[in-house]
Amino acid sequence: MSDTHAQTVAYVRETMLEPQAPPVTVVGPIGWAKTNLFSSRLNTVITLIALAFVYLVLSILLPWAFHNTWSATSLRDCREMTGTDHGAACWGVIRDRWQQILFGNYPVDLRWRPILDLVLLLVALAPILFSNVPRKLLWFSAAYPFIMPWLIWGGSVWVPVMAAVGFILGYLFLKFGEKALGSLFAMIGAVVVAIVWWLFFLGPVSDIFASILPIGLEKLGSSRDIGGLMLAFVIGVVAIGLSLPIGIVLALGRQSDLLIVKTLCVGFIEFIRGVPLITLLFVASTLLNIFMPPGTNFDIVLRVIIMVTLFSSAYMAEVIRGGLAALPKGQYEGGDSLGLNYWQAQRLIIMPQALKISIPGIVSTFIGLFKDTTLVSIIGLLDPIGWATAIRADTDWIGILWELYAFIALLFFIICFGMSRYSMYLERKLKTSH
């Protein structure tokens, strides 16, 4: 080292610098606009073009949308009120027909049931979605799947009770059969016991109870009365609730060492993913009747729910498989080395992490599923889209178009956006690393 560098090389700081406030151009609104909107000449040009575009869209949209046409009872009314043929929105159709868009033909005097169902849904979801809600409410969440269809379809209270008994029987079989049969056979046995109960004993046993103690709600005339947003909710909520657990089982099955389990799961997933949902819905609405013994009345909404559930489970399985694949092998080994068995390791270590990784994909699948419920209008069920078509065929409202679809879009947007925001909240909450 030469002498000329001696001073710069041997350097000792004697006083430490205090932190100072940043210049005004990098913080606050000015700083924000400068970095995000006007950071370079190109950026400034793009910002101005974008502003012009937004102005253009709003200048067309707002004058169209803001018209006081709520009281109109037909499209003709609207045109008289606004004095134009096309330039004004006619919101009277929403006021006139919102009940059909929300409830379909569901009997007016029974509408408290789906409304109560929705309120109970929020109560049942609260402990699942938010960890600061009392854990005891989870018991209600467990009971909700049995209350919900009962409130919608009505009938004897013993049917949902006996359906729940099937789960209890399966659980008891699993618990006491595990020692004698081993966990795999106990599990298969439990499923068989529950299915046998539902198929052969549920009906007669609940009839017996109903004849002793007839408690029940007025039975819904036809499932086709369930319509509008309520139909989308019924299909969406049930399919969302079922597709996650089924998807988990399928994803685990796909990774299984047992050849038959693996082949069945892969076959199911690949088949369902290779087929459009519409074809499955057509199968549900027409073909299934051919395979059923004559005279069986298999509820159309139930058939659709089953198809939509199977469809989304296959996608869910693939989303979760992605989460499983992202986990390092060490996590499995960590659990194994501590002596946890397969199910314990899955439940306590693997799934919490795999599901957390898959949250964006899972919620996307949920959102997609909820929007896909509109496809049932193709097989003649009157969901909001089905009702929009029906309303547009009404002589009073012939020619109406944007207002109905905008309203339906708004309803769907609120729900889907809510799911999306919740998933982001959940991701933030579960973040444990820096």
Added chain:
Amino acid sequence: MADIATDRTIDRSKMQVSDEVAIQITGMNKWYGTFHVLKEIDLTVQRGERIVIAGPSGSGKSTLIRCINRLEEHQAGQIIVDGTELTSDLKNIDKIRSEVGMCFQHFNLFPHLTILENCTLAPIWVRKTPKKEAEETAMHFLEKVKIPEQADKYPGQLSGGQQQRVAIARSLCMKPRIMLFDEPTSALDPEMIKEVLDTMIELAEEGMTMLCVTHEMGFARQVANRVIFMDAGQIVEQNEPEEFFNNPKSERTKLFLSQILGH
């Protein structure tokens, strides 16, 4: 490599090797597909032994100790751990795994659980210990590895050395009779290696039966009662550390030692 553990006098009073056999491996062979990884391994470990397994990478040393708690399956021969033979019987495997603690190169802590939850998970679910008791045990061992104040943090918030000490505490919470270490310091910065080795030395001082795959020859010299050198899937040489380091017999061992020690 430097003798990192030298600044500490080691209390050998409890480091007693008993006659009781902890692990008995006879004629064990393992293949990965057609590749023969472990060839005719015979090894008897007595209770209280501290064995260091050394060897070049790919020599099968990690695979050997991973066979002891069945993270890897062997295809021929016999492994008896604590009197229980490792077969495909899942009950035996889970029993042995709960008796044998293991620490990994990359710690394998559970990132979604706090340090305390990491330590209490297996006692609660495998041993069915009440939660409160499991937490007390966990805090005891976390104090032992000198990080009780981190109990409520998540693994991602700790340094590598701290994480490895948590991993050791997590294994100890199961009160294992044998501890396996698979290159516990290989992923750590030099500064952190010492804190982990100190924890391992303390464990040895309490008479724990240990098998340790490591490149820390200082640790081997001071703590081990036996050093095993492996190459190409076989045990090439084993001896007491003094003899092993000062007077290696096989050419392969001499070459290895000259490479690892001869900077």
